[in-house]
Amino acid sequence: MIAFVVRRLFQAVIVMFVISLLSFSIQDNLGDPLRELVGQSVSEEERQALRDELGLNDPFLTQYLRFVGNALEGDLGTSYFFKEPALDVILNKLPATLELVFGATLIIILLSVPLGVYSAINPRSWFSKTVMGMSIVGISIPVFLTAIMAIYLFSVELNWLPSYGRGETVPVFGSWETGFLTKDGLLHLLLPCASLASIMLPLFIRLIRSEMMEVLESEYVKYAWAKGLSPLRIWFLHALKNTMLPVITVGGVQIGTMVAYTILTETVFQWPGMGFLFLEAVNRVDTPLIVAYLIVVGAIFVITNTLVDLIYGLVNPTVKLAGKKS
């Protein structure tokens, strides 16, 4: 277990290094940060002086090494627009995004497991066929369209749910403000989470269904029937536990991808999270903020994948986390 975590940490360092190199190297291609920073009226000499001061005229390698050196001390640069450490700006917005992803994940788990299992057990029922049909529709519609349609239907026409913002939030610890504890906050979460979930939910329903159908045909499930066990135990213990093995692996990657999808969802719902911030940063050519965002998202990817591997090891006894390399 400890050996596994150490090995994983080592891999994470390499991954983070590659991410930092990639994200840092694109910053020169985003446009001139000076134009956004100082406006039109500043003379060329002053611009050059400012460039020198910011180190923008140094060779790429010098800039990068300086960046890595600072990054190792927790400093990912200072946002041009906010005039604050970029990491702090991002981390301030992190709770909003994480809550959005968490809510969407919750919706996906709560819906995909029962729907996938049901449609695997009764593949011919009209309900399963409807679910399968809907899932094709769900996969095909891009998330921003789903979001706009949801706003039109539930906010504009029916007037049931708020269309933008996080609503009322309460602080839990430190700077973490949560919308999960107030009624208003929950109402505001509903549409964005549902829209974000809409892109992954069909995928998981179909994945669980097809895996489960395969498992139901397996010898050990037939054997479980021959032992006279109850159907519920066979479906939800014998079959589901085996079904979830590949689903967990895919799920880990997809949660990371969902963080990336929040850019679209947050923009449509004016959600004050990292994704919305990132898009603004791109418009303002706020390169330190862009680089910091990419690194934070990369870190989230690495953390979720490590957690997923740990969970997978707990569920699948044939994987030994502490064991020698196989």
Place this chain on the structure above:
Amino acid sequence: MALLEVENLEVTFGLRQGAVKALRDVSFTVERGERVGIVGESGAGKSVAAFSILNLISRPGYISGGQIRFEGQDLSKLSSDAMREIRGNRIAMIFQDPMMTLNPVLTLGQQMVECLKAHRKISTQEARLIAVEKLRQVHIPSPEKRIDQYPHELSGGMRQRVIIAIALLLDPVLIIADEPTTALDVTIQAEIMELLLELCESNNVGLVLITHDLGVVSQVTQKAIVMYAGRVIEQGPTKEIINDAQHPYTQGLINALPQQTLPGQRLNQIPGSMPSLQNIPAGCAFNPRCEFVMDVCKQTLPGFTRSGGCQVACHMVREMKEKAAQEAS
């Protein structure tokens, strides 16, 4: 009253190309403590017959006719709950491939305890004690430790022992074993078969053994049933069938055993292969491969003729019997 009576059993598979009858008119009985072998080539319907006893044929197959009576109860009339009470409890099954039969993500203990708890009001602690005891009976070393292991930590032979232990957990009166040694190493096969035989004898458990190994049938069973293309073609005491087979097909099977040939000689074989169930020839299904084929074989289905302790479905045997009877009278 026999323990298990199968009467005119018919199983149909509703395929897209139309309904296919996998079993027709299959009848046999198993007495308490009796060991019965079902023999035949792959696709003859042996496994279907075995699974239909527990009503476990997977879709699109279903029992379309006949009766299965177990301890006097008609199994087809039972509710699914009542059927579940019989599965694993009164009739246990042993599957073919021990590598695939045990659930890979559950410990042996979990898979044994759940079986006991499904049929008896019993605490997990008590169930574990019974499970350890049964593992010891099948000669698993240090069962207290093994019980918390997962299937992948055991070898194939060990796993089949565990499956035999699970079969014995609730002291069933009948065990259905579907080719229990086919997937095992030859050296292990004999060990497992011996263990199964010994446990059935000492606990007076009936056994339906499905196999294509005539050697095993002759060693283990008292009665043999030979199947061909979904029908029973010969059945009777194992000794009579092995020593004096009447049906040309059974004779062919026995002649095909390597022991029947001298070293260096070509092995005997039955020419051709079994017809697919979709186009079974008219008359006797074996007629295209039979060396004694007569005109009547191609037209009418042979009924059963009594020959010694056996019943044989063959026109030639019937004619020979009739001739012998005429000469005698």
